[in-house]
Amino acid sequence: DADVTQTPRNRITKTGKRIMLECSQTKGHDRMYWYRQDPGLGLRLIYYSFDVKDINKGEISDGYSVSRQAQAKFSLSLESAIPNQTALYFCATSDFAGEVNTGELFFGEGSRLTVL
Amino acid sequence: DAKTTQPTSMDCAEGRAANLPCNHSTISGNEYVYWYRQIHSQGPQYIIHGLKNNETNEMASLIITEDRKSSTLILPHATLRDTAVYYCIVRAPYSGGGADGLTFGKGTHLIIQP
Numbered sequence: 727d728a729d730v731t732q733t734p735r736n737r738i739t740k741t742g743k744r745i746m747l748e749c750s751q752t753k754g755h756d757r758m759y760w761y762r763q764d765p766g767l768g769l770r771l772i773y774y775s776f777d778v779k780d781i782n783k784g785e786i787s788d789g790y791s792v793s794r795q796a797q798a799k800f801s802l803s804l805e806s807a808i809p810n811q812t813a814l815y816f817c818a819t820s821d822f823a824g825e826v827n828t829g830e831l832f833f834g835e836g837s838r839l840t841v842l
Numbered sequence: 843d844a845k846t847t848q849p850t851s852m853d854c855a856e857g858r859a860a861n862l863p864c865n866h867s868t869i870s871g872n873e874y875v876y877w878y879r880q881i882h883s884q885g886p887q888y889i890i891h892g893l894k895n896n897e898t899n900e901m902a903s904l905i906i907t908e909d910r911k912s913s914t915l916i917l918p919h920a921t922l923r924d925t926a927v928y929y930c931i932v933r934a935p936y937s938g939g940g941a942d943g944l945t946f947g948k949g950t951h952l953i954i955q956p
Contacts, residue, residue, distance in 0.1 A: 730885070759943050761943075761946075766948070767948060768929065768945075768946035768947045768948050768949065769886070769946035770946075771943040771945070774943050784943060785945075814883060816885055816886070818885070818943075830876075830888045830891070831878075831886070831888065831943075831944060832888070833885030833886050833887070834885050835884060835885050836883060836884065836885055838883075
């Protein structure tokens, strides 16, 4: 089983619908991230969380919200989806190794979202 | 985080060494160089990282110039499965306060030719 699991893997929805993408991890990491990738582009950070009580906005948080239900679960919501949110979404985790985070991220397999 | 510059694409023959360059002329003294790769829309995969010394692991070698303004990722014996987008990222280790997460640019699309 994958260490970082995303559901659903593929979703087609209509403009204005509420969508939730879920991420769960078995790595025991405190830090979790949501990234978005558009065709031909790199990954952009949407939100990140250091622990259950600590949520932070990333580069492109407008139109998104997140919930950290437990150490192992981090959900991304689109309250009212729009077509330009069509993208590939990745969840990732990392370990906080003492005072220094070495920066290694562990990614899920991605959730492909299409908004019509 | 320092900006990186990578070629858009590269070809390499199967079985040969693939050498992927990265320029990071504005790197700061405490910033590490990280390499990740992404195989066709899968989640990115960590390859290697280093500060100033050359590093080697089971996947690749990382050569960092003495002035740290550039680096090269070396895949010693490239296979078809190494065809992917390779991202070079420069970032200081996070140790409290400020933004977290790595910034991924467009990377280099490495194509291994049979």
